Amino acid sequence: MTLVSTTTAPDPRQRLAAGAGRPAAQQPAWPDRAALDEAVATLASYPPLVFAGECDVLRERIAAVARGEAFLLQGGDCAETFASATADNIRDRVKTILQMAAVLTYGASVPVVKVGRMAGQYAKPRSSTEETREGVTLPAYRGDMVNDFDFTQAARTPDPQRLVRAYHASSATLNLVRAFTTGGFADLRHVHDWNKGFVANAANARYERLAKDIDKAMKFMNACGADFEAMRTTEFFSAHEALVLDYERPMTRVDSRTGDLYDTSGHFVWVGERTRDLDGAHIDFVASVRNPVGIKVSATADTDDLLRIIDKVDPRREPGRLTFITRMGSGRIREALPTIVEKVTASGASVTWVCDPMHGNTFESASGYKTRDFDDVVEEVEGFFEVHRALGTVPGGIHVELTGNDVTECIGGSERILDADLNLRYESVCDPRLNHQQSLELAFLVAEMLNQD
Ligand SMILES: O=C[C@H](O)[C@H](O)COP(=O)(O)O
Ligand SMILES: C=C(OP(=O)(O)O)C(=O)O
Numbered sequence: 219m220t221l222v223s224t225t226t227a228p229d230p231r232q233r234l235a236a237g238a239g240r241p242a243a244q245q246p247a248w249p250d251r252a253a254l255d256e257a258v259a260t261l262a263s264y265p266p267l268v269f270a271g272e273c274d275v276l277r278e279r280i281a282a283v284a285r286g287e288a289f290l291l292q293g294g295d296c297a298e299t300f301a302s303a304t305a306d307n308i309r310d311r312v313k314t315i316l317q318m319a320a321v322l323t324y325g326a327s328v329p330v331v332k333v334g335r336m337a338g339q340y341a342k343p344r345s346s347t348e349e350t351r352e353g354v355t356l357p358a359y360r361g362d363m364v365n366d367f368d369f370t371q372a373a374r375t376p377d378p379q380r381l382v383r384a385y386h387a388s389s390a391t392l393n394l395v396r397a398f399t400t401g402g403f404a405d406l407r408h409v410h411d412w413n414k415g416f417v418a419n420a421a422n423a424r425y426e427r428l429a430k431d432i433d434k435a436m437k438f439m440n441a442c443g444a445d446f447e448a449m450r451t452t453e454f455f456s457a458h459e460a461l462v463l464d465y466e467r468p469m470t471r472v473d474s475r476t477g478d479l480y481d482t483s484g485h486f487v488w489v490g491e492r493t494r495d496l497d498g499a500h501i502d503f504v505a506s507v508r509n510p511v512g513i514k515v516s517a518t519a520d521t522d523d524l525l526r527i528i529d530k531v532d533p534r535r536e537p538g539r540l541t542f543i544t545r546m547g548s549g550r551i552r553e554a555l556p557t558i559v560e561k562v563t564a565s566g567a568s569v570t571w572v573c574d575p576m577h578g579n580t581f582e583s584a585s586g587y588k589t590r591d592f593d594d595v596v597e598e599v600e601g602f603f604e605v606h607r608a609l610g611t612v613p614g615g616i617h618v619e620l621t622g623n624d625v626t627e628c629i630g631g632s633e634r635i636l637d638a639d640l641n642l643r644y645e646s647v648c649d650p651r652l653n654h655q656q657s658l659e660l661a662f663l664v665a666e667m668l669n670q671d
Pocket of ligand 2: 459491492
């Protein structure tokens with residue numbers, strides 16, 4: 219892929235420029251136009267973070283997910299921060315995802331497509347444009363790509379230089395992820411090592427037993443003369459919400475092979491529940507790029523609206539192109555999802571269904587923390603499987619906010635985290651994440667659900 223098209227056809231970037239006039243929700247109020255233009259120009263001059271061919275591979279993998287031949291595992295921080303883009307944090311998140319994938323692959327005999335909510339997840343849509351603390355009102359924190367979490371006027375003022383910092387942090391993250399996943403660290407023969415460094419607990423002990431079984435199977439295959447080359451590395455893709463269009467547009471490039479546009483900020487990008495307006499700039503943006511894309515779908519989504527989004531984003535009905543990430547809440551999924559799935563299926567659309575059991579299950583605890591109950595998370599995934607089984611459609615994967623760290627942000631799980639424990643290690647700057655143990659527990663439970671076929 220080159221940065222500049224060599225064809226004489228009209229420049230496909232005109233398509234992007236045309237979309238720029240559409241209304242865009244949840245965009246930062248940049249105070250300095252010249253500084254923004256400079257940051258956007260800088261981003262446009264930088265190399266792509268991912269390559270078009272990799273996005274095509276992911277589209278094929280997601281097409282296999284839609285056929286029920288693989289399972290999609292998307293996970294990572296609610297909001298990455300520049301300060302937390304450290305080697306240890308990145309390694310532990312990758313290890314957690316690799317462990318979950320090992321549990322799913324071994325436990326349910328299904329290939330797992332691994333996608334990190336990583337290397338670009340630096341922007342957040344907010345319910346309110348402002349935040350008030352003790353009588354002081356400031357702009358809401360919108361992610362490190364936009365402003366800083368500190369509660370001061372200077373920190374909360376959007377700064378376009380942060381777009382450039384987000385690029386560099388994503389680049390460094392992706393570089394390490396690529397090193398981990400292709401440099402030997404992800405070799406299935408190291409399945410035990412991924413558990414090292416995590417505190418001893420029930421989920422880790424259960425994982426240790428599974429790792430022993432995998433080890434045994436590998437030794438058996440080795441003795442039979444199996445070729446382990448394919449297991450030395452693993453595919454690992456990056457994903458984030460395509461929210462701040464002043465970041466996504468300059469990162470969008472023309473693929474010299476095809477003349478098509480690709481958003482090179484990540485392999486997979488999604489449009490959130492708050493920005494998926496049919497005539498808005500976000501849907502127009504993802505319609506213009508060839509990456510596999512996702513759309514968040516809540517329990518209140520209008521099915522006709524979704525059908526129009528499908529027509530716009532995936533007019534060719536291309537397998538793997540469009541994923542609906544449903545996030546309905548444990549109490550509503552069984553009532554809201556069936557009609558949507560039925561009508562979408564009846565329309566002949568080619569959509570991959572993935573369950574986000576986090577965003578419909580957030581509440582404020584009695585002690586004032588934004589949290590989620592592990593039981594609600596599990597309940598929503600169960601509802602997702604039940605609905606798809608009843609309709610004969612494919613429950614393709616899960617999309618979860620998680621960390622490899624031992625945080626206390628979601629209540630429940632076998633550690634029985636209580637409201638009173640939330641203040642111990644509540645580190646998220648936005649929404650609560652599953653900790654390492656809760657993530658592994660979820661993977662074991664999902665493997666059981668997959669096995670019920
Ligand atoms: O991650 C999703 C949203 O950005 C988040 O839930 C918004 O949180 P808020 O309602 O506190 O703004
Ligand atoms: C904001 C998010 O989700 P949703 O759009 O579903 O609320 C998210 O996944 O970070």
